[in-house]
Amino acid sequence: MEIEDEAWIRAEPETEALVWRAAQAVLDAHQDIEGQGIVILLADDDSIRVLNRDFRQKDQATNVLSFPSPPNPEGQIGDIALAFGVCQREAIEQGKPLAHHLQHLVAHGVLHLLGYDHQGDEEAESMEALEREILATLDVPDPYAAAEGQ
Numbered sequence: 001m002e003i004e005d006e007a008w009i010r011a012e013p014e015t016e017a018l019v020w021r022a023a024q025a026v027l028d029a030h031q032d033i034e035g036q037g038i039v040i041l042l043a044d045d046d047s048i049r050v051l052n053r054d055f056r057q058k059d060q061a062t063n064v065l066s067f068p069s070p071p072n073p074e075g076q077i078g079d080i081a082l083a084f085g086v087c088q089r090e091a092i093e094q095g096k097p098l099a100h101h102l103q104h105l106v107a108h109g110v111l112h113l114l115g116y117d118h119q120g121d122e123e124a125e126s127m128e129a130l131e132r133e134i135l136a137t138l139d140v141p142d143p144y145a146a147a148e149g150q
Contacts, residue, residue, distance in 0.1 A: 001039075004041060004042060008042045011088060012098050018102055019102065023040065025137050029130070038076070040080045044083065045084065048062060048082070062086060100141065107134050
């Protein structure tokens with residue numbers, strides 16, 4: 001893990017442990033996968049904006065980016081990068097603790113590394129169901145409950 005923006009630690013001192021617990025919960029739920037190496041970057045909005053622009057041609061910051069690795073002998077499954085400002089704003093807007101939102105986005109990102117997506121309704125429902133199951137093991141409330149009730 002690389003913590004590029006210390007704002008993560010100032011806002012949530014348990015950031016590193018929360019991130020690893022969330023990533024490990026996804027991997028534990030998918031014991032059939034080969035490799036478990038993940039690099040996680042906790043960055044600022046500007047860094048994520050550049051990554052999003054350079055790799056997805058979207059010149060704006062986003063909450064989480066996932067970069068799956070091709071099969072490799074080191075067992076790396078990919079990289080995840082999270083933007084502090086975006087994540088903090090979303091947590092506040094959604095009335096959630098940053099810790100819960102962070103764990104949700106890490107789980108979401110790791111699922112992308114494992115090949116899950118949410119382009120269509122069926123894919124989205126499947127991925128959200130997995131996220132709910134994984135987050136429940138971390139005592140994180142359903143991240144979609146509030147959105148569905150609106």
